[in-house]
Amino acid sequence: MTWRDLQTQMAKTGYVASDDLSVALHLAISLGRPLLLEGAAGVGKTEVARTLAELRSTELVRLQCYEGLDAAQAIYEWNYQRQLLAIRAAAEDGETGAAVENRIFSREYLLERPLLAAITKDTPPVLLIDEVDRADEEFEAYLLEILSDFQITVPEIGTIEAKSRPIVILTCNGTRDLSDALRRRCLYTYVEYPDAATELAILNARKPGLNQRLAQQIIGFVQKLREEELEKVPGIAETLDFAAALSGLGLSDLSEDPAALQHALVALLKTQSDQASITTEIAQRIAGKAA
Amino acid sequence: MSRVTKFAARDSGPAARVAGFAAHLRANGLRLGSAETALAMDALAAMDSFAPDDCRRALRAVCVGCRDEDEQFDALFDAYWMDMGRVRTRVIPVPPQRGSDDVHSSRDAEGEASGGAGSATAPDGGDGEADSDGEGKLIATEVRNLSRRDLRDLVRPEEIAEAERVARRLGAALRDRRSRRRIAARKGDRLHFRKTIRRSLASGGEPLHLVKRRRPDRTRKIVALCDVSGSMSVYAQVFLAFVAGLMRADPLADAYLFHTRLVRITETLRDKDAMRAIGRMSLMADGFGGGSKIGFCLDRFASTYARRFVDGRSVVMILSDGYDTGAPDQMRDALGTLRKRGCKIIWLNPLKGWKDYEPVTAGMSAALPHLDLFQSANTLDDLAALEAELTRL
Numbered sequence: 001m002t003w004r005d006l007q008t009q010m011a012k013t014g015y016v017a018s019d020d021l022s023v024a025l026h027l028a029i030s031l032g033r034p035l036l037l038e039g040a041a042g043v044g045k046t047e048v049a050r051t052l053a054e055l056r057s058t059e060l061v062r063l064q065c066y067e068g069l070d071a072a073q074a075i076y077e078w079n080y081q082r083q084l085l086a087i088r089a090a091a092e093d094g095e096t097g098a099a100v101e102n103r104i105f106s107r108e109y110l111l112e113r114p115l116l117a118a119i120t121k122d123t124p125p126v127l128l129i130d131e132v133d134r135a136d137e138e139f140e141a142y143l144l145e146i147l148s149d150f151q152i153t154v155p156e157i158g159t160i161e162a163k164s165r166p167i168v169i170l171t172c173n174g175t176r177d178l179s180d181a182l183r184r185r186c187l188y189t190y191v192e193y194p195d196a197a198t199e200l201a202i203l204n205a206r207k208p209g210l211n212q213r214l215a216q217q218i219i220g221f222v223q224k225l226r227e228e229e230l231e232k233v234p235g236i237a238e239t240l241d242f243a244a245a246l247s248g249l250g251l252s253d254l255s256e257d258p259a260a261l262q263h264a265l266v267a268l269l270k271t272q273s274d275q276a277s278i279t280t281e282i283a284q285r286i287a288g289k290a291a
Numbered sequence: 292m293s294r295v296t297k298f299a300a301r302d303s304g305p306a307a308r309v310a311g312f313a314a315h316l317r318a319n320g321l322r323l324g325s326a327e328t329a330l331a332m333d334a335l336a337a338m339d340s341f342a343p344d345d346c347r348r349a350l351r352a353v354c355v356g357c358r359d360e361d362e363q364f365d366a367l368f369d370a371y372w373m374d375m376g377r378v379r380t381r382v383i384p385v386p387p388q389r390g391s392d393d394v395h396s397s398r399d400a401e402g403e404a405s406g407g408a409g410s411a412t413a414p415d416g417g418d419g420e421a422d423s424d425g426e427g428k429l430i431a432t433e434v435r436n437l438s439r440r441d442l443r444d445l446v447r448p449e450e451i452a453e454a455e456r457v458a459r460r461l462g463a464a465l466r467d468r469r470s471r472r473r474i475a476a477r478k479g480d481r482l483h484f485r486k487t488i489r490r491s492l493a494s495g496g497e498p499l500h501l502v503k504r505r506r507p508d509r510t511r512k513i514v515a516l517c518d519v520s521g522s523m524s525v526y527a528q529v530f531l532a533f534v535a536g537l538m539r540a541d542p543l544a545d546a547y548l549f550h551t552r553l554v555r556i557t558e559t560l561r562d563k564d565a566m567r568a569i570g571r572m573s574l575m576a577d578g579f580g581g582g583s584k585i586g587f588c589l590d591r592f593a594s595t596y597a598r599r600f601v602d603g604r605s606v607v608m609i610l611s612d613g614y615d616t617g618a619p620d621q622m623r624d625a626l627g628t629l630r631k632r633g634c635k636i637i638w639l640n641p642l643k644g645w646k647d648y649e650p651v652t653a654g655m656s657a658a659l660p661h662l663d664l665f666q667s668a669n670t671l672d673d674l675a676a677l678e679a680e681l682t683r684l
Contacts, residue, residue: 002339003338003345019348020351023349023351023352024351026337027337027338027349027353031330031334033330067471068471068472078484078488080484080485080488084491084498087491087496090496097492097495136472138472174358176599177600183356184326184327184356187352187353188356190355190358
């Protein structure tokens, strides 16, 4: 499969990927390397993984990172309560200490968290490590072993080798600087906001029934809006919501009803100061330019 | 400024050329190891086409590691493969230049200049600007001062050692932020199951000894922004020594200089030789002692570096007199944005120490609502006295 094929297949499932992104994905799959996607919020980084899983009809294992995430929640944890019960039960049956120990430190008592789950699947899943920059630097160190060797070491059991190599996609949006060691192990692509043509293609793929004239106006409007001084620039998900809001309000032309347009802006502008800065006049001016 | 190379025609085969490309990228500051070179070859092999654009995309995915590099990549690719560079000639290596004070410390331990006079960064003479400031003319100027000043003239090694001590104490005062990650401890608010059960094996499965988990204290990160504009030059000595000391004492700290531009000096100041570090810094702070655009610089900081380096555990320390030529709104907005990152903002203003000083300058009064602490500081002793205030923060 060439990267062009991958791009067309992804487009069929409703994800319009740029050339750079398609090549990077193609390489990530064929070289078995993790892919690090960086970009502003709402440009479709997470969606890449979901589409890829759908395309290859495999499972998507998702690990959402947050500050304070540690190995117990990301990789594995012993099922302590169950172990405790087993010890109690064994004491009553008169089992020997060594036998109990062997039993309670077996795979049966191991709770699989996303990273361990991903490497023990029979068919290679897509592993999405979302917003990796939110996790602490210490967590990156855990990731390194998994991303380079696809193996996890549990001191009580030994090293668990991957049954199949998952396709790993990491996303980050610059909350903190990632370590060079992690960046080195990954292929890298910066995902930009899409240009007008791409965004129109996305809108058409996701909202097939939309009036073409309105669709073009919406894209024109959003593209112009991104040039304004905003705290939170609207992403693609916001564009889709905006389109849904407009068609829900029964508009077929942006300049038709200024009040309705202003109401629909709640789908695009997500902070109080952004909403205050885009007044009805400004919205109309932008709509006028977009038409 | 990108250094240009292209592949030499005598290079045999693609492997040598790809290796040459990796070397070319390395020479231009991209961080690549030999493993990446091998990976680049694999990537090219995995692409079925050898169209230049496909190769460009494949190599981009492999070689680039962050956004800055992503932006540079096209130019670097063109320079090497598209015949826009020139073959780097391997001539007899030029002996390293002597007497240049860009890199080497030209002072001995006592802080006396050991080299000859007349270098490009010669400190200002006795009748120059260095002494003409500080007469109470508190006018913010807009011009960049083009005459270069050597910061080494201002800062002495013994002061840096003293500042290092002060910085350590301030750092210790700030060290009070609870982590979210729990560690095992004798006293704590939650049970540490793993340890408790491990211990219980010794007592026949009976968990006699309960191990707890608690949240440890985490260090805070200090981010220092030092104003080196003309109006601040009287105080620059103290503040620069402090910043230099801070960087040497605290491996997490981050430092910036600003006047009409903002310069990150963190890496520069992490030099083992303190005076060499200051020497480099004076080269970077070209325009030192000129005008000040505080609002603009803070805005720059808030929208670029702060996004990467400032988080809820940071304390942003602004060392400035607040005399700004820009609009006060800009300063307020910048501090507002910065604040939203969850950090604490401290403003140390040398003028606040003056009798009857009121923060009436438009910029300063715009900034006040966003500050967690607004204090005076003229000398290292003043900075040391902040310890108590910082503990309360």
